[in-house]
Amino acid sequence: MPELPEVEVVRRGLARWVSGRTVEEAVVLHPRAVRRHFAGAEDFAALLKGAVMGEAHRRGKYLWLPLTESLSLVGHLGMSGQLLVQPTTAPYETHLRVRVRFADTLGTELRFVDQRTFGGLSVHEVVPGDPEGLPVTLAHIARDPLDDAFDEDAFHAALRRKRTTIKRALLDQSLISGVGNIYADEALWRTRLHYERPTASLTRPRTAELVTHIREVMGDALAAGGTSFDSLYVNVNGESGYFDRSLDAYGREDEPCRRCGTPIRRRAWMNRSSYFCPRCQPAPRTSS
DNA sequence: CAAGGCTCCTGATAGC
DNA sequence: TGCTATCAGGAGCCTT
Structure with a gap:
């Protein structure tokens, strides 16, 4: 069950392996994995296509990567979620829920794997003017105790x-x-x-x-x-x-x-x- | 509005 | 051996 330290490890991994890459295609293999994307799986995939993954941010157990000035990709691992960067040729994991292929030649893709599907991915509007692209859906989440701004x-x-x-x-x-x-x-x-x-x-x-x-x-x-x-x-x-x-x-x-x-x-x-x-x-x- | 409880999900494990 | 019951728990949503 990932808590903050585990999620921070994931954030660093995303920063290292995903930020800056352009999405070729996102494939939703299980609708529940994007249930927090209210406009549905097709809309989710359409928003990701062609987007450039921004810097990886974290607040508490939530992760997000800005896609544009007004939209950010949000991820939560729930209890059993994993974000993996795998060779595009790697066999599918048993509980693979979402694949994100990139428009480059690095030969790897981002995979969201989640057995119990408590976690998920979604795209949300950014709090207007927020320098880090904080999604509006995370505005109610308090700062965590490792955050310099924790009061x-x-x-x-x-x-x-x-x-x-x-x-x-x-x-x-x-x-x-x-x-x-x-x-x-x-x-x-x-x-x-x-x-x-x-x-x-x-x-x-x-x-x-x-x-x-x-x-x-x-x-x-x-x-x-x-x-x-x-x-x-x-x-x-x-x-x-x-x-x-x-x-x-x-x-x-x-x-x-x-x-x-x-x-x-x-x-x-x-x-x-x-x-x-x-x-x-x-x-x-x-x-x- | 605040507080507390319910619920989603699947696999491992215990118990019979 | 094979079935069923129980447990794990984040957080949105519902009830009180």
Whole structure:
């Protein structure tokens, strides 16, 4: 499941292998992969044809490449998506959804492969005057904690204003982007915060700690996963972006907490799981 | 309007 | 062995 570090690796790969190339033809092999392109697959392909892929940008888990001054190509990997640059002669992947062929002689093409089709590609209007070609559909996505423009004071103020719990807030892409279930659990473990801690109870220093730990978790993953991108493959494999040795909480039910030895617990939460150390991350008093 | 829950999808795995 | 049930989860959309 790609989170921010994995998506950043993909962005670098796109910048290296795709930006600047002219599209010869886009072929949509599965309509669901372009379902966020509201005008349909044919329109999607027509807009791409002849377009020059611009610089690769990322905000949170979204990627985009400007095509013109007013249109950008948007990509989201969802849970199982991959963007691959493959030799045009390579056999089709089992879950190949979109092919983008280029009008050059490099002999490679861009492929969107996605088993569960939670991800997808689409073309959207650009926020007028935005220098990076930010698509309007991404305007509600908050800056991520690796972005220089991330505003920690504003994030803290938003947490204090909300009547919700901290893990929900971490997964709310309009407050902070790029954090998914895995890194949320990891950052909360590092900060010794229980996932049901009310956001309104966080002090400013506590928010600072949490943001620091999010950056550390992401930075570690990026350092580990970002080393091998300089190959033909734009993406690392959906699974291989994670490094088990670096996980302290997620997926470690009944295994000893690396700080205190108490068995890590798993709780059903929002149709998924939360992993935490019951000793290091005690439940807030207010929860019954 | 804010908050919380539902839902899309397919393959791996567990359980019988 | 082969079937069914369960789980994984990002984020848009719906309900309360």
